[in-house]
């Protein structure tokens with residue numbers, strides 16, 4: 016990993032940017048637009064690779080100042096402990112403000128009801144916790160790390176994605192979004208979800224992590240873990256999942272390709288212990304990131320669209 | 329699949345059912361950019377719907393309503409990458425395939441890629457836009473940032489009103505490169521005559537448009553002829569396949585590198601003790617090459633100064649050019665805020681309140697002559713009054729109707745506007761950033777108009 020991130024510019028004779036430089040410049044521009052157009056933005060941070068990239072982009076957009084917004088994590092209470100530890104360390108190192116919105120609190124206060132049974136997940140409950148936190152803090156813009164290459168409903172979403180006062184997305188009636196002229200005008204109670212890395216692919220994210228030498232939570236690398244097979248995926252055993260009849264845990268060398276709630280995020284078999292090895296495995300895979308690891312998208316054809324309409328990330 | 333490659337933004341256009349979504353599906357499929365689970369999903373959905381074949385349009389038609397109606401409603405963005413070496417004699421098909429297949433093997437090396445391997449390949453962002461007239465504003469959304477527009481024409485039907493509308497919008501938006509893809513050649517027996525008569529018809533009509541680079545490619549999106557690989561069914565066609573064309577179209581010279589345009593987006597003023605006196609102006613370079621020492625003009629005030637330094641998180645730079653996001657420090661202490669423009673001193677832009685622009689109307693509520701709107705131009709927000717509509721353009725005949733009075737949804741016309749504060753503008757033909765604006769209805773906050781400046785006073 017020789018070149019520093021800026022080795023490029025001065026050495027090149029023609030004035031061209033690589034695709035990563037172009038994507039980075041676009042994302043920085045988007046972040047600054049949000050800082051300038053909104054009064055109370057927030058950056059949604061999951062501890063996953065995409066939000067780690069967002070944090071670096073925010074550093075690039077705003078240093079030497081602090082971020083002009085806090086960072087918020089919606090904690091389902093069923094997150095990987097490694098990821099929570101990573102989150103706290105990163106926020107601490109960057110000296111930024113962290114807000115934790117807790118699904119457990121939403122359950123305790125009766126805002127949502129915990130699902131029960133072996134397939135119970137808090138994934139869907141997050142939406143209420145998120146929308147409540149946005150309302151409580153009066154946030155008018157929320158950065159997310161979603162990418163259009165992840166899923167077909169996301170492929171349709173604007174960079175500035177308008178949400179009404181119920182937090183709903185209306186995919187059939189999105190605002191036109193021309194050039195780089197982002198319209199951030201909203202009324203009280205409405206908000207905008209903003210996706211600075213809309214145009215990045217999974218591979219771009221990994222290449223960027225490598226270029227920037229960014230750390231990611233250890234679960235992205237191969238490690239031995241007790242797992243069980245369900246619906247063609249490998250899930251970690253944990254106190255949060257009940258096993259079905261016939262599901263037998265075993266130890267396997269796995270890594271995670273996405274980081275979500277433990278109850279709906281699957282692991283993939285892997286021996287990749289370095290960033291370069293992870294990138295090589297991803298380049299060779301013939302299955303999409305969400306297809307391989309996310310149970311929440313398998314519910315129906317339009318599972319993501321339906322969740323997004325309700326205000327999901 | 330080198331780590332460093334150039335980004336190319338492509339948008340499709342053309343009438344309903346001319347095959348835009350199918351073409352993108354085919355491009356993705358034949359460059360092996362579709363993964364197994366996606367393909368399995370499409371195959372299964374096609375089967376369930378009784379399509380009778382694997383309907384590749386389903387790859388981009390991702391909304392429930394789109395799948396139900398079999399049409400595209402809003403733009404979908406898809407991504408793929410090829411590793412064809414420029415000018416490779418082996419041709420594009422092998423180049424693309426090799427790029428994909430070699431991905432795994434080269435990945436470890438990719439991380440070491442240096443600037444030397446820059447010319448290795450391209451990374452494509454493809455916007456699949458709707459053909460329905462009703463959704464023209466979504467087509468404009470997808471096309472506004474494109475380097476290349478692919479306008480499809482159904483070989484059986486020839487040039488239609490939507491073809492003309494979309495080609496006209498392409499020329500208005502100054503998308504530098506146009507590909508006219510004459511599709512469904514399989515349904516006209518791959519006839520050269522059919523192809524040539526459409527080429528002639530289009531060319532004849534398009535002489536009045538400002539199109540600088542037009543190519544015509546006969547293809548079948550459904551069967552894949554001339555999409556990624558050149559087809560044996562049309563030996564009379566000597567040109568490249570669509571992908572080959574996209575991989576080789578030269579975009580590096582599309583941007584203006586002469587006259588600096590830098591809209592100030594955000595003033596960096598850290599409140600910390602350490603950086604107490606720091607003051608930087610952050611933004612994205614819209615044109616020109618900026619160096620420390622460059623003489624610049626700050627507009628609208630007209631103050632002159634020099635660039636002291638170009639800052640980034642990664643350190644100071646020797647130069648900045650489009651589309652880099654950087655922070656400029658200036659030699660003199662000048663009052664500058666968001667919305668101001670830092671420009672080269674030689675050919676400065678115009679500071680103006682009276683604008684003449686081509687406007688594409690995007691709202692069900694017609695434009696209100698005499699009405700007031702919010703206007704967003706570069707990083708400046710102001711108010712604007714629509715003085716009058718000079719004429720409306722008939723997209724079919726390109727004739728001007730001076731008596732139209734107003735613009736309805738998806739209509740285009742020449743409009744006089746007056747802005748509440750001076751704007752720093754260039755003609756759109758000169759610069760897509762400083763020459764464009766949007767109009768916003770202040771009652772609904774909807775984006776209702778897209779404007780391309782012709783002249784300003």
Ligand SMILES: Nc1nc2c(ncn2[C@@H]2O[C@H](COP(=O)(O)OP(=O)(O)OP(=O)(O)O)[C@@H](O)[C@H]2O)c(=O)[nH]1
Pocket residue numbers: 342343344345346347348349350351385398399400401457458459460511512513514515547548549550551
């Ligand atoms: N025979 C033949 N059929 C084609 C070809 N390309 C597309 N089609 C068919 O034409 C129909 C419409 O194709 P789409 O790709 O959905 O058209 P579209 O241009 O995306 O339509 P909108 O997005 O709604 O404007 C489908 O039934 C396709 O299978 C082709 O090259 N040959």
Ligand SMILES: [Mg+2]
Pocket residue numbers: 348349350385399400456457458459
């Ligand atoms: Mg379509």
